[in-house]
Amino acid sequence: MHARSAHRSLLIVGSVALDDIDGPFGLHKDLLGGSASFIGRAAAYFSRNVSVVGVVGDDFPQRHVDELTEMGVDVSGIERAPGETFHWVGRYAPDLATRETLDTRLGVFGDFQPKLTEAHKDAQLVLLGNIDPALQLDVLRQVRSPTLVAADTMNLWINIKREDLVNTLAKVHTLMVNDEEARQLADEHNLRRAAAKIMKLGPTSLIIKRGDAGALLFHGGGVFAAPAMPLADVKDPTGAGDSFAGGLMGYLAYAGDLSPSTIRTAMIMGSVMGSFAVEQFSVDGLRGLTTARIQQRFDELAELAHFERVRL
């Protein structure tokens, strides 16, 4: 799928982290994590025009950066700063259904100030990973005329930075959050009503990620439900939502249009990449994939969701 010549440019701004993850498969330390790590790798399978902006500390293994380069990703926006890389420590419940944060050390991420190069400022598609909404807004002030701005956020920002978040949302086309975040942001349990409230804040479309229940796309024209692949082996749900976002935005960069039909297909590509991500630890599930394997899982999801339209 890299044959197509003119992929739209996709700019990803997010965290790059090292994670310690405990759970039913034991403790794994210093795993590569962070939203931009998953998004960039997932998107790279679809587009040759992907750039990542982020910051790492002087403890960050260069091989992780080199790997992105080998995947065709522009890493000129990954800054290396003196200090520790952002570090997340978490523990999953035995059934992997819930997790708790044991420790968060911001390190160099605490002083992160995204500075875009001239090339990055011309990005056509922008994906703002889950960073401080004030930084997200700062990025949006730097880009010139993106066709599509998508953003993620989290409970922390909804709680302590709601005003900044509302300012950012006014400039975001597509918000991607999970169901609990949507409910918290809208102060409304019903997802359809929550979506309507959130879209009044600015976004013209809203994607609600529901883990193994798939994802919902709300937009002017209606609702689309993307199924998730029921997987027999799930090792690490970390990064599932970011991999979804990367697959979705990468496919949009590849497809070159933003028609409702293309966006639905992009949601399925997101579901495909999320499914690969959770089958392995860290970004391992996003390594060594081929177009054929991605196509195969897309086809499986199409078969999973297919039914005949009948008339009663």
Add this chain to the structure above:
Amino acid sequence: MHARSAHRSLLIVGSVALDDIDGPFGLHKDLLGGSASFIGRAAAYFSRNVSVVGVVGDDFPQRHVDELTEMGVDVSGIERAPGETFHWVGRYAPDLATRETLDTRLGVFGDFQPKLTEAHKDAQLVLLGNIDPALQLDVLRQVRSPTLVAADTMNLWINIKREDLVNTLAKVHTLMVNDEEARQLADEHNLRRAAAKIMKLGPTSLIIKRGDAGALLFHGGGVFAAPAMPLADVKDPTGAGDSFAGGLMGYLAYAGDLSPSTIRTAMIMGSVMGSFAVEQFSVDGLRGLTTARIQQRFDELAELAHFERVRL
């Protein structure tokens, strides 16, 4: 859709109850409830050949029985016994996402012994609502040669009557349970692996109902994911799963075949009827529907789930 002449016969055996339901919309007393009440009404929209077997007490309003008759359902199997009708008292959380049982009075249902008429014994499709698995097995001993036997069960029976349940499952083609029940029955959190374990107990297909996350069908040929309609107004989730089962089995009785394609369509008809049920209290959402409204919601679900197959 009642024009088709030869609907297969559908026999429903289940509870008929009066419910007191408390929750965000206040306390509602003596609502018509019970699995057979929802299943029978949902199925009646699809087939003219539906029979309900159950028991009610001398306190049960005759109008509920008459309504079924008016909907074309054979109620000759609804026995009226001296004593109180099965009574369930429950309370929903403010967000309707969870509920607790406050009281259960079995009444005449405690001595329920389904006795099938000769006509009922010839049923082609049998749906065993959520009753004691020993009673389910007793029904299966009475029917002669059903094409399809589907059954529901619940946590209570999984806990206290597992041996009876296992004996019943050996004779059931399709088990319909919710996700928590599937996990408990299989002692396995992962739904795909739980499905494989449950199908080793007998059923050749398993339907896992997931509320507003839709339903999964596992069968020899693979997996089908039926979406749920995201609804802005949900009043009472009671009976959603039974309405799903009624729509599904009613459509199968109407369609007259059990091909994989027909079963997928039947799952969507189940999702349609479940969505109508939860929009109102008790069985109110299943009253006064028309073929046009059912078709419209089917079409909405088809649109909700539709995406183009692409090649990368």
